[in-house]
Structures are given as structure tokens and as C-alpha cells.
Amino acid sequence: MDTTPLRVAIIGGGVSGLSLAYYLQKQGGEAARPIEVNIFERKATLGGNAETVWVDLGNRRHPGKPDSPYRRWADLGVNDVNLATYHRLRTILGEIGELERMKPLENTESYFSRDGSIALTDDRELFRGVSDPAHDLSQVDGGKLAVLMAVVHRSAIELVESRRITPRYTVDDFFDACVATPAEMLAAAAEELGVTIDWQDPALPARLERLRHTIYYPRISAMYFADDRGPGGMPLQAPFEYYRIQEGGSPPDRRYFEHGSQHWLEALAAHVTDPSTPGPRVEILRGIEVEASLSPQGVTLTERAPGEDRWEADLLIMATHAEDALPLLTFGDGLSDTHRELQHILGKVRYTRSFSVCHTAAARLPPNRNLWRTYNIEVRNPEDTFFPYRIDYVANRHQNDAENPAYNQAGLPQYFVSLVDDLNRIPRREMLERRPSPLDGPSALAAAAPGEAGYRDRLPPLDSDLEAKAWTLFKHNVLDADCLEAQEEIARYNQTTARRRFEGRQDVCPLLFAGGWTRGAGLQEQCLEQSAQVVELLLGKAERRADPLRLVPTGSQARQRHPQARSFTSVPTGS
Structure with a gap:
């Protein structure tokens, strides 16, 4: 029996990369060979599309005490989950001691138009506050x-x-x-x-x-x-x-991450790298961007920097965006067919980009302040044919100030997070400044500088005043029919590659794929499910399912509810 370590390299330190390491540790002890895991993250902080910022909203006054900064946080990307359906996430949070930090959010919505002709609120979960019957959807x-x-x-x-x-x-x-x-x-x-x-x-x-x-x-x-x-x-x-x-x-059990979603990912990173955690050793290398050369014999990773350090691995798992994967990879002799196949699959995945900004620009919200809710969605004019992603959060409502005396008794100001297609849509004077985390840990977040999280470093240099503001570049794949077909195809690629490895084939590309684009809408639970399945494939534990992508129940009961659905199957999937 081969007792040399199976060296697994993971590119990407978001929820997918970290959960791959978690499941490799949980299941790797049963593998035929010992496993070593290295995660390579090009940024100094972890999280991918999960980025948390801290901001000062002014000085808080206490009777008989000196003023103190009123420091709050906001998530600029991933910001909440549903523990009623996020079963894997609940398990992990409980194991690493983060479950108690999951707090109930205020799950309310507003639909409005600037001219006031549309003004609706969904207030089913507005438990502390005022709901106007003239606008209440119910x-x-x-x-x-x-x-x-x-x-x-x-x-x-x-x-x-x-x-x-x-x-x-x-x-x-x-x-x-x-x-x-x-x-x-x-x-x-x-x-x-x-x-x-x-x-x-x-x-x-x-x-x-x-x-x-x-x-x-x-x-x-x-x-x-x-x-x-x-x-x-x-x-x-x-x-x-x-x-x-x-x-x-x-x-539903909608929760937000106290102190931000990036905090739990740093806690997961601490857990998998802790020497006392059972299972394979995991090392996370931050601030290192690597390129990978692939051959049937293994993987060579080289740092994209003057030092040009090198690492050798037996298998590479890409836990990045689809559009970021192939530029980092070189396919050696014998892998040209695999290269073409992956170009075809990943080329189907299209991306949008938005800016997420933490600010105090109340003009972004409904003109009628009584319509302000946690999620505020502007209804467009019929002639508006361009649909960039945009939504405005009232951060105080998202963090449920009404149920948090320490925040609620502080009173105003209210502050917001907006997703916009252009930074100029938020007046710069109303953008909040990014501040260091006041928490003792994680130290990586406390020491983070602008541009060290998210994808801001992919932009041209900006002036120092704008760089200091609390915003990030947010990107995500478009979940269109082509992307859904790419998800089915990458699942088959992963299955075929893993099977050929176990068959002892000598022409197999040492490459598998995880990441948000590979499964559903890329929700954190779906990223965890994809990571668990990739690890099962890697270790030979996965069942040979015909369609591993689907996460929904099936059966005659569902089909009986929609007998007319038979007429919808005439369009081929193209896969």
C-alpha cells in the first residue's frame, strides 16, 4: 500500500476552499494514503465574496462618561443565511463554536418607485415597528x-x-x-x-x-x-x-453573522489549521498568487511574484470563479483534450460586477421613510431595459437593532449598504470610512487594509480618498441557462476524472473544481455541498448518481402537482 502523502493543493480561500479543507480533514483519516492540504489565497484576508468592514458613525455619548466612537460593521457581500435549510453550515458553525453568534435578522422588504406610484412593504416579520395598512402587502x-x-x-x-x-x-x-x-x-x-x-x-x-x-x-x-x-x-x-x-x-430561520460573515470564515480557517484538529494537516498561504502547471504526473505551483517560490502537489482543486481559473493553469503534454473541454465548459459562465458601498446616503432609500425596510428594491420604469444588480439594505434593520438594546438605545444614525453598478451613484461625502476592526480577533481582519479583501485589487489605481472608503468590488456569475448547463458538465467532469484516477489511468488531469459557480446560486450551503461531494469523489466515497447537482426532492407527488409540466420538456438542455 502506498503510504506517501497525497498532496492536495487548493487555489481560493473563500467558503469553498476552506470547506474543502474541512471535509478533507473530516474524512481524510479514512483514506488509503495520508493527506496534506495547502490552500493558496492571493489576498491577505479570506472570504471571497464575503467581506466585512467596520465604520465609525460618530461619537456615542454616555451620561457622566467621555464620548466614545460608535463603531459598527457591515457585510459588503455575503450577509445572511437560513439555518432552517443550511444544514451543513449549522453543523460546522456548531463544531467551531460560531453557532451562538448567529442572530435573527429583521426579514422585511420594500418595493418602491421614485415617483411614489409604487409603495409596498412585506411586513410579515416586522415584530417591532410600525406598518402602514395602506402599503402593507398583506x-x-x-x-x-x-x-x-x-x-x-x-x-x-x-x-x-x-x-x-x-x-x-x-x-x-x-x-x-x-x-x-x-x-x-x-x-x-x-x-x-x-x-x-x-x-x-x-x-x-x-x-x-x-x-x-x-x-x-x-x-x-x-x-x-x-x-x-x-x-x-x-x-x-x-x-x-x-x-x-x-x-x-x-x-425559515434567517440569521446574520454577528460581526460579519468574514468572521466565521476566519474562525473556520483557525479550526482547520489548528494542530489539535484531528485529520490531515492544513496550511493556508495568504497573499500568494500562484500559477499551476498540470501534467498526468502531478502539479507544480509557482508564485506570481519576484520570489517565485514553488510547490509540488499530486492534485489541484480550483475553488475560484470560473473566469479566474483557466488563466492560472497551464496544461502539459497529453492534456490538450482536457484543456479544450474545460474551455468549453467554463466559457459558458458569464459574470457581472457591482460595487457594494457602506454609506449614509438616505436618498437611495424610498422617499417615504415609513417604507424603509431591511431590503429595499426599486421598481424600474418600463422603458428601463438595462438591469444591473442593485438593492439597498438598511444595516440597522438587517442587524435587528430593535432586538439589540446596545444598538437600539444609541439611536441614530442609520446607515446603509447598497449594491450599485457605478461608484458615482453614492456621493463620496456620504461614503463611510473603512476602519480597523475593534475586536481582538481574528487578527487577519484587524490588520486588513483596503484592497486586501474582495476584488478591489482588480481595479486600476484609485485616489487615496476613495481607497479609504468602505466599499468593495463584488462579482458573481450570471445564473442563466448556459451556466446551469456548465454546472452539469463540470459535475460530470469531476466524476469522470475521479473515477479514472481510481482506475489507475496514467493520462488523467490532476484537476477538480469547486467554487460557487459550480452549484446552484452559489449560496454558502451549496458551496459546502459541492465541497463535500468533491471530497467524496476524491476519496472514492461518492455514490454513482446520475445527476449529482440537484438538491431538491423528487417523486411522483411533485409530478402530480403539475401534470401540465409535460409540455415544458420539449426544449433540450444542450448538455
Whole structure:
């Protein structure tokens, strides 16, 4: 038996790279060979699209005490999770002592237009505050709109779960069918929810169109994986599988990370690198960008820096964005076919970029302050055909100040996080300054400088005043039909590569893929699921499933709810 260590290199120190190391440690002790793991992260901090900033909101005054800085934090990327459906994340957080820091957020939404013609709030989870009946979604149109929304939502999710539609079945296809034949599309969901809808109501089509254009299309356009060509052409499964995971459960359990999402990832990094943690040794090399040369015999990693340090590995796992992977890789003799295959797969994944800014520019929010909610989504004019990702968070509501006396008693100011397509959309004077973390740890976050997290270093040099502000460059793959097909194809590539390794083939490329783009919408739970599956493949534990991508239940019950779905399968997946 070969007792030489299996050297695994991972490029990318986000949730995917760190969770790969976690699962290699959990399962690596059962491997036939000892395992050594090195993670290479080009930035000084970890987290990928998870970036946390600290800001000063002014001096806090205490009777009889000197003033003190009122320091708060904000997440500029990944910012909350649903512990009712994030089962793997809950397990890891409990194991590393972070579960108690998961706090309930205020899960409220506002849909508004600048001219005031649209002003709706979803206040089902507004427990401390004031809800205006004139704008509360549950009371608009005599309550009919909210009831219809619940039915549409359930119908769409069950249609996705039925697995009888392809990635080419779009959001437009679904809503067009609902408007044209509402009873056929929605009656089963209405019966399941125990609600009565008058299918002969002449106002029903207009009510469905209102839901489409006032609620769903604006909300989908505000999702980080949205298509900038508009929500109508996106696969139905893209937003509704997101809804199922991020907002599902009975009931959902939406939480934010106290002190930010980057904090838990640094805690995970500390756990996997702790010498007392059982399992293979893990080392994380920060601030090192590497290139990798691949051959059937192994991997050589070389630092992209004057030092040009080198490392040897037996296997490489890419835990980066799809567009960042191939530029770091060189394929040696015998791997040209693999190179072409991966160019085809990864070339299907398209990216959008936005700027995430922490600020105090109240003009970004609804003109009516009584409409301010945790998530504020502007409804566009019909002639607005460009759909960049944009949404505005009230950070005080997201961190549930009403349930946090230390924050709530401090009073104003309120502060916000906005996702915008242009930094100039936020007045620079209202951007907050990035400050060092006041916490004792993690030390990596306390010492972080602007540009050492996120993707700001991919931008041209900016003036020092703007560099010091609390913003980042946020990028994410578009979850269109091509991306969903690429996810299926990369899953098959991983399976085939792992199987050939176990067969002892000498022409196998020593390369596997994880990362947010490889599974669903790239939610943290989905990143964990992908990492666990890659490790199972690597260790020969994975079941030979025909479709390892799907995370949804299947069966005759789901199919019976949508017998009409048979007509949606005529479009091939292209895979």
C-alpha cells in the first residue's frame, strides 16, 4: 500500500476552499494514503465574496462618561443565511463554536418607485415597528395580492422541484402561462395552501401581471446572480431554487453573522489549521498568487511574484470563479483534450460586477421613510431595459437593532449598504470610512487594509480618498441557462476524472473544481455541498448518481402537482 502523502493543493480561500479543507480533514483519516492540504489565497484576508468592514458613525455619548466612537460593521457581500435549510453550515458553525453568534435578522422588504406610484412593504416579520395598512402587502387589494403571491410562489417552487422543466424554461414562460391559464397553473398550489381563488375573476390576469412586474421581476433583478439582460429570460429554477433554500423551511430561520460573515470564515480557517484538529494537516498561504502547471504526473505551483517560490502537489482543486481559473493553469503534454473541454465548459459562465458601498446616503432609500425596510428594491420604469444588480439594505434593520438594546438605545444614525453598478451613484461625502476592526480577533481582519479583501485589487489605481472608503468590488456569475448547463458538465467532469484516477489511468488531469459557480446560486450551503461531494469523489466515497447537482426532492407527488409540466420538456438542455 502506498503510504506517501497525497498532496492536495487548493487555489481560493473563500467558503469553498476552506470547506474543502474541512471535509478533507473530516474524512481524510479514512483514506488509503495520508493527506496534506495547502490552500493558496492571493489576498491577505479570506472570504471571497464575503467581506466585512467596520465604520465609525460618530461619537456615542454616555451620561457622566467621555464620548466614545460608535463603531459598527457591515457585510459588503455575503450577509445572511437560513439555518432552517443550511444544514451543513449549522453543523460546522456548531463544531467551531460560531453557532451562538448567529442572530435573527429583521426579514422585511420594500418595493418602491421614485415617483411614489409604487409603495409596498412585506411586513410579515416586522415584530417591532410600525406598518402602514395602506402599503402593507398583506392588506393591499383586500388581501388578494398577498394570497395570490403565496400561490404563485408555491406553484413555481413545486414546478422546479418536479424536475419536469429544463434550464431553458424561463421566468417569462412561467408568468405568461400563469396569466394565460391561471387555474391550470395555480389551482393545485392553491388547494395545497387551503386558499380559495376565483379563477373567473376578470381582475385576476391584471393581478398576476402586478405581481410579475412589481414584486418578482424587481426582486429577481436585485439577486446577485441576476442577468443584466433582464429577469424574464432567466431559467425559472435560478431564482426559485434560491428562494427554496434561502427562504424555505417551516418556518425559515434567517440569521446574520454577528460581526460579519468574514468572521466565521476566519474562525473556520483557525479550526482547520489548528494542530489539535484531528485529520490531515492544513496550511493556508495568504497573499500568494500562484500559477499551476498540470501534467498526468502531478502539479507544480509557482508564485506570481519576484520570489517565485514553488510547490509540488499530486492534485489541484480550483475553488475560484470560473473566469479566474483557466488563466492560472497551464496544461502539459497529453492534456490538450482536457484543456479544450474545460474551455468549453467554463466559457459558458458569464459574470457581472457591482460595487457594494457602506454609506449614509438616505436618498437611495424610498422617499417615504415609513417604507424603509431591511431590503429595499426599486421598481424600474418600463422603458428601463438595462438591469444591473442593485438593492439597498438598511444595516440597522438587517442587524435587528430593535432586538439589540446596545444598538437600539444609541439611536441614530442609520446607515446603509447598497449594491450599485457605478461608484458615482453614492456621493463620496456620504461614503463611510473603512476602519480597523475593534475586536481582538481574528487578527487577519484587524490588520486588513483596503484592497486586501474582495476584488478591489482588480481595479486600476484609485485616489487615496476613495481607497479609504468602505466599499468593495463584488462579482458573481450570471445564473442563466448556459451556466446551469456548465454546472452539469463540470459535475460530470469531476466524476469522470475521479473515477479514472481510481482506475489507475496514467493520462488523467490532476484537476477538480469547486467554487460557487459550480452549484446552484452559489449560496454558502451549496458551496459546502459541492465541497463535500468533491471530497467524496476524491476519496472514492461518492455514490454513482446520475445527476449529482440537484438538491431538491423528487417523486411522483411533485409530478402530480403539475401534470401540465409535460409540455415544458420539449426544449433540450444542450448538455
